[in-house]
Amino acid sequence: MWITKDIGKQKMAFLLSTLFSFLIVATRSAAQVTPPLIVFGDSTVDTGNNNYINTTEDFLANFPPFGKDYFDKPTGRFSNGRVYVDFICEYAGRPHVSPYLEPGADHSKGVNFASGGSGVLDETNQGMAMSLKAQLQNFVNFEDGLIEKWGTDLAKKYFSDAIYLVSLANNDYMGGYFAKQELQQKYTPQEFLALVVSDVVKACEFLRSKGARKMVVAGVGPLGCIPAVRALHPAQECFEQGTQMAVAHNMALAMALKDWASHHQEMTVLIADFLTYMTERQDNPTAFGLSNGAGACCGNTAPCGRKDPTTGADYSLCSNAHEYVYWDAFHSTEIIAQGWSKEIWDGPNASRFISPMNLRTLFELSSAHDDEEVAELETYAGGSTKTIEKIDPTVL
Numbered sequence: 001m002w003i004t005k006d007i008g009k010q011k012m013a014f015l016l017s018t019l020f021s022f023l024i025v026a027t028r029s030a031a032q033v034t035p036p037l038i039v040f041g042d043s044t045v046d047t048g049n050n051n052y053i054n055t056t057e058d059f060l061a062n063f064p065p066f067g068k069d070y071f072d073k074p075t076g077r078f079s080n081g082r083v084y085v086d087f088i089c090e091y092a093g094r095p096h097v098s099p100y101l102e103p104g105a106d107h108s109k110g111v112n113f114a115s116g117g118s119g120v121l122d123e124t125n126q127g128m129a130m131s132l133k134a135q136l137q138n139f140v141n142f143e144d145g146l147i148e149k150w151g152t153d154l155a156k157k158y159f160s161d162a163i164y165l166v167s168l169a170n171n172d173y174m175g176g177y178f179a180k181q182e183l184q185q186k187y188t189p190q191e192f193l194a195l196v197v198s199d200v201v202k203a204c205e206f207l208r209s210k211g212a213r214k215m216v217v218a219g220v221g222p223l224g225c226i227p228a229v230r231a232l233h234p235a236q237e238c239f240e241q242g243t244q245m246a247v248a249h250n251m252a253l254a255m256a257l258k259d260w261a262s263h264h265q266e267m268t269v270l271i272a273d274f275l276t277y278m279t280e281r282q283d284n285p286t287a288f289g290l291s292n293g294a295g296a297c298c299g300n301t302a303p304c305g306r307k308d309p310t311t312g313a314d315y316s317l318c319s320n321a322h323e324y325v326y327w328d329a330f331h332s333t334e335i336i337a338q339g340w341s342k343e344i345w346d347g348p349n350a351s352r353f354i355s356p357m358n359l360r361t362l363f364e365l366s367s368a369h370d371d372e373e374v375a376e377l378e379t380y381a382g383g384s385t386k387t388i389e390k391i392d393p394t395v396l
Contacts, residue, residue, distance in 0.1 A: 002206035022354055023102065034094040035214075035366030036110040036158055040169035040203070042134050043116035043331060044274075045085040048076030050116045051102035055128045061115040063305050065298060069321055069334060078116055080297065080321040081334030085112070087341035092363055100138050110162065113138050117173040120199045132168060132203055143210065159211035161366050166203065167218040167272075169253075172196050173245050174223050191243060197252045197353075201260050208264060214362055218272040221332075222279050225311075226368070227296040228329035236294060248277055270362060272354045276341045278332065282325045290323055290335075295334065297324040304328035 015295040038138070039045050043061075051062050061067075070081030076099070086096045089110075096107035097112045105141055113136075116130035124131065130138070146155040158238050177192050178184050187195065197315035204215060224242025232237070254271045261269040297318040302308035304327070318324060321328040343353050350358040 036162035039112040041114035043078040046114040046116040049099040059325040082339040084337040297321040
């Protein structure tokens with residue numbers, strides 16, 4: 001009898017041990033759907049890089065009331081709270097991706113090179129923001145640092161596992177082409193658009209050469225309908241040429257990326273359509289639980305967070321930013337960022353806003369680091385030693 005009881009205990013111990021091992025493996029598997037996220041772009045995804053460059057207040061969001069509805073303080077995000085890349089990180093179950101220039105930031109799970117005001121072209125807001133070319137140079141510096149610290153093999157795995165998000169071009173049109181007579185004289189709208197789209201594809205090819213295999217590229221938003229543009233028209237109307245350019249850019253970008261990806265079968269490229277999502281909500285805000293689709297919550301009488309430089313008038317601030325499509329004269333509210341990021345992550349209408357798959361699926365396609373590799377990568381703070389002094393974007 002005692003022998004039978006002892007065997008039972010042994011079996012139970014074995015079963016418990018097996019179950020415990022299974023739970024550990026299952027937990028690790030669940031946690032592994034967090035490949036590094038590497039971000040390039042403008043103010044739509046900048047999480048604070050511009051805090052560390054020499055620029056003007058027009059290209060900064062590190063003062064109140066920016067960040068008031070989530071962080072309770074300004075962080076450098078051009079929003080009342082989070083930007084859409086923050087929500088993507090949350091849905092993926094990982095920390096927000098830190099700015100590349102933030103001293104001591106942990107870049108083990110990704111890095112953000114975006115710069116508010118930046119463009120695809122070097123000339124866009126030159127000297128005030130880090131262009132796409134400058135961001136790619138920072139990426140090379142980051143790559144060099146990672147290789148030096150862990151060796152080529154581990155760095156190669158990091159960059160091949162990563163998901164690359166590219167979100168810019170808005171400033172090339174509204175702060176570039178339509179704002180500068182010399183550009184309109186030099187290029188037709190079609191020629192300028194082709195130049196911008198071509199440079200986006202070139203950047204994607206450069207990243208492919210560096211090991212990128214999974215990319216998300218976002219089109220531009222409703223260029224002709226942002227509050228800053230509407231304010232230029234007595235009836236607060238949209239600027240039709242801006243709207244047409246946004247539609248044309250997104251169509252041309254999608255075609256160019258699909259053609260490029262067709263020649264690189266190792267690539268998975270997703271194309272995200274913020275324009276459609278945003279247009280529906282600004283045109284019919286009440287249908288989406290919003291009250292204002294045209295005006296800015298913060299600003300109107302002066303730039304958000306500042307006095308008008310000409311009249312001295314103070315800025316206005318709405319009582320509830322969650323009812324607005326636009327936070328300030330150029331940027332959407334956190335509620336818009338949250339809704340769109342949820343849709344492209346795994347929303348029921350995801351196929352309308354991102355193709356050929358949703359973001360959750362793309363994240364799940366990535367292989368995972370083993371525990372030893374993750375432990376080492378968690379100690380990496382790439383670029384932090386270079387950011388003690390503010391960087392001059394003109395020399396990048």
